[in-house]
């Protein structure tokens with residue numbers, strides 16, 4: 001059952017719907033915001049890569065990883081979810097624009 005709705009290139013195979021999977025995929029390449037393509041292309045960090053940089057996502061899902069990258073970028077330093085909750089860290093709408101979802105929804109995935 002796991003991954004039955006996922007696209008062929010999906011890494012996590014944990015999406016409830018095909019649309020969710022596609023949104024995740026698009027987010028990976030930053031296709032929702034052309035301004036992000038250049039910025040994030042070639043920087044598809046996985047969780048371990050983030051940790052190596054001192055970034056602590058709130059979770060290991062792609063959503064959390066992307067959010068942690070955005071928050072780190074916003075703050076200009078590695079984000080640590082243990083020190084600051086994601087919702088407190090985000091007081092602007094950059095993550096919202098990046099993922100197309102409210103931050104609360106992003107971080108609850």
Ligand SMILES: [Zn+2]
Nearest residue numbers: 006010015021
């Ligand atoms: Zn998927």
